[in-house]
Amino acid sequence: MESAPKRRRVQRSPSPVYKLDDENESYEPYVPVAQRRQEKLVKLSSWGVNADKDKSKSQQTELDEREDAFREEELRREKARKERTLLMEAQEVHLRKAAEDAQKTEGEKAEEEDAEILEAIKSRRKLASDLELAKGIHYTDSLKTSWRPPKYIRDRTPEQHQKLREKFHILVEGDDVPPPIEHFEDMKIPDPILEYLRSQRIISPTPIQLQGIPAAFSGRDIIGIAFTGSGKTLAFCLPLIMMALEEESKLPFIRGEGPVGIILCPSRELANQTYENVVTWCTALAKSGKYPQLNALLCIGGISMNEQSHVMNKGIHIVVATPGRLIDMLEKKRFTFNNCKYLCMDEADRMVDLGFEDDVRNIMSFFKRQRQTLLFSATMPRKIQDFARESLIQPVLVNVGRAGAANLDVLQVVEYVKQEAKMVYLLECLQKTPPPVIIFSENKNEVDDIQEYLLLKGVEAVAIHGSKSQEERQYAIKAFKAGGKDVMVASGVASKGLDFNDIQHVIIFSMPKEIEDYVHQIGRTGRSGKTGIATTFVNMNTPEQTLLDLKYLLMEAGQKVPPFLSTIDDPRAARGGALTGCPVCGGLGHGISNCPKLEDTQRRQMASHRTADDGGGY
Numbered sequence: 001m002e003s004a005p006k007r008r009r010v011q012r013s014p015s016p017v018y019k020l021d022d023e024n025e026s027y028e029p030y031v032p033v034a035q036r037r038q039e040k041l042v043k044l045s046s047w048g049v050n051a052d053k054d055k056s057k058s059q060q061t062e063l064d065e066r067e068d069a070f071r072e073e074e075l076r077r078e079k080a081r082k083e084r085t086l087l088m089e090a091q092e093v094h095l096r097k098a099a100e101d102a103q104k105t106e107g108e109k110a111e112e113e114d115a116e117i118l119e120a121i122k123s124r125r126k127l128a129s130d131l132e133l134a135k136g137i138h139y140t141d142s143l144k145t146s147w148r149p150p151k152y153i154r155d156r157t158p159e160q161h162q163k164l165r166e167k168f169h170i171l172v173e174g175d176d177v178p179p180p181i182e183h184f185e186d187m188k189i190p191d192p193i194l195e196y197l198r199s200q201r202i203i204s205p206t207p208i209q210l211q212g213i214p215a216a217f218s219g220r221d222i223i224g225i226a227f228t229g230s231g232k233t234l235a236f237c238l239p240l241i242m243m244a245l246e247e248e249s250k251l252p253f254i255r256g257e258g259p260v261g262i263i264l265c266p267s268r269e270l271a272n273q274t275y276e277n278v279v280t281w282c283t284a285l286a287k288s289g290k291y292p293q294l295n296a297l298l299c300i301g302g303i304s305m306n307e308q309s310h311v312m313n314k315g316i317h318i319v320v321a322t323p324g325r326l327i328d329m330l331e332k333k334r335f336t337f338n339n340c341k342y343l344c345m346d347e348a349d350r351m352v353d354l355g356f357e358d359d360v361r362n363i364m365s366f367f368k369r370q371r372q373t374l375l376f377s378a379t380m381p382r383k384i385q386d387f388a389r390e391s392l393i394q395p396v397l398v399n400v401g402r403a404g405a406a407n408l409d410v411l412q413v414v415e416y417v418k419q420e421a422k423m424v425y426l427l428e429c430l431q432k433t434p435p436p437v438i439i440f441s442e443n444k445n446e447v448d449d450i451q452e453y454l455l456l457k458g459v460e461a462v463a464i465h466g467s468k469s470q471e472e473r474q475y476a477i478k479a480f481k482a483g484g485k486d487v488m489v490a491s492g493v494a495s496k497g498l499d500f501n502d503i504q505h506v507i508i509f510s511m512p513k514e515i516e517d518y519v520h521q522i523g524r525t526g527r528s529g530k531t532g533i534a535t536t537f538v539n540m541n542t543p544e545q546t547l548l549d550l551k552y553l554l555m556e557a558g559q560k561v562p563p564f565l566s567t568i569d570d571p572r573a574a575r576g577g578a579l580t581g582c583p584v585c586g587g588l589g590h591g592i593s594n595c596p597k598l599e600d601t602q603r604r605q606m607a608s609h610r611t612a613d614d615g616g617g618y
């Protein structure tokens, strides 16, 4: 607090004007009373204001302090209240969940657990190029094309379209799904191709074609699922041929230009077969004289690209490839994707399974513009569907039958054959039908052993598996396709998706662990509307889970279930709930928690991590 100023005594003198000396230093001039009073008042009042100010300041500080203390107390109480509510809430949630769980069936609980595992193993990265992801490029509209369905089809109501889909058991998902078209002629396919198809007894589109082709012609991204041998190849090749034809007609391609689109396959054999189809259809077009020649390039490992220099020296319209060789060619800039706008993956689920996911991303990063992306397969577990759907633009899902279901034109016979009796029984089995017959085994050594045994017994047999050279594989396929050999012994991987003429009988010597492989293997017969037989050997070495998958698959296809399979109990059956396919492999006999494919994948991943940790690798 400020101290009050000391009062000075005022000395008065009679005379107002004298010369000042030392004695008179304390002299103060006379100030009239009124003026003094006035000054005093002013002083007093100013002292008073300061005093008040000091007082109010101290009061304010006191108030502030009290308010702070109050606020602190409030905050403390609020925090305590919140903590209590959170705790109570957690307890309530826990109690509620326990009550709900008590009401849930075992099946529902298992379903929830499966969903949790599925979420945990979901691929975290979209199937898009790193460049697109890094730049945040996200297309919202599908690719525009000039193709339109004929007016009379456009004039149909959505109910009429739906009725047609129902007639052919086609399920679709997606916005504004283009209409299904029942006749090739209405799809505006060039006449020379139609004539060629007719010459091959391909008269009307199969279900996947009658919905898939209009959707692809409209520029839509597609997930196409249909059983083995149902004509998926034509469904994804024809749209690319039409696209290339349009581009070539606008401005002919010269050396260094193209491709317009690519078809990716998981194996060289499948790529080769698809390439041959594309070349045949393009040749039919050019031979008519009404359309230009479209050039296709086969880009697979194990062959010399120099052999195709005649194609490389022209513009390339279509590339059919396996991922490794394609990346190599792109990195070496043998061609670019600057004008590429169509990417189709055949056996798309296998591509991802076989560990091509990063390769596919790498390939996508070479695209410089928006593309139309199509994924096709006979088996497409939910995990892959979800993963793919995230990466496509306004996709249309076309599904003919359950994804992973067996082809109904195949008569499936499952026999219990002891391990040591298999070879002898095989000979007996071969008598069931005339050739050609395919025998599958999961093991390369076994493939060789079977071929050797058959050759010894005088059966004309060829063999293919991953350890054979490309020439050996190509020779075997050619000889078998041409009818020069009666039997082909094959490992699963080397023969997936291959389309051989009129296979009468498929014998599965060793049952694959994954039911999807079984579906693909029996699917080598019963193609394009013909019927065929598949005989499968099982015994005590076959895992029970696989047998259960097999049992449900037979039941789903309305096939005879042998007694040794029907007696296998499904632990989930007692829990109730619908039996949906395992989201990882599509098997009906197990959930995700005991999926053999997931176990295999995890084991492979762990092994590769270990190799990486060891500093190893290739």
Ligand SMILES: Nc1ncnc2c1ncn2[C@@H]1O[C@H](COP(=O)(O)OP(=O)(O)OP(=O)(O)O)[C@@H](O)[C@H]1O
Pocket (backbone or CB within 6 Å): 200, 201, 202, 203, 204, 205, 206, 209, 226, 227, 228, 229, 230, 231, 232, 233, 234, 377, 378, 496, 497, 498, 499, 523, 524, 527, 528, 529
């Ligand atoms: N509309 C059709 N009518 C009759 N046959 C057809 C039709 N479309 C294709 N095909 C024939 O059906 C056979 C199987 O076709 P494709 O190889 O395309 O089957 P897929 O569905 O790809 O089978 P997978 O899943 O086993 O690879 C081929 O020989 C093909 O020529």
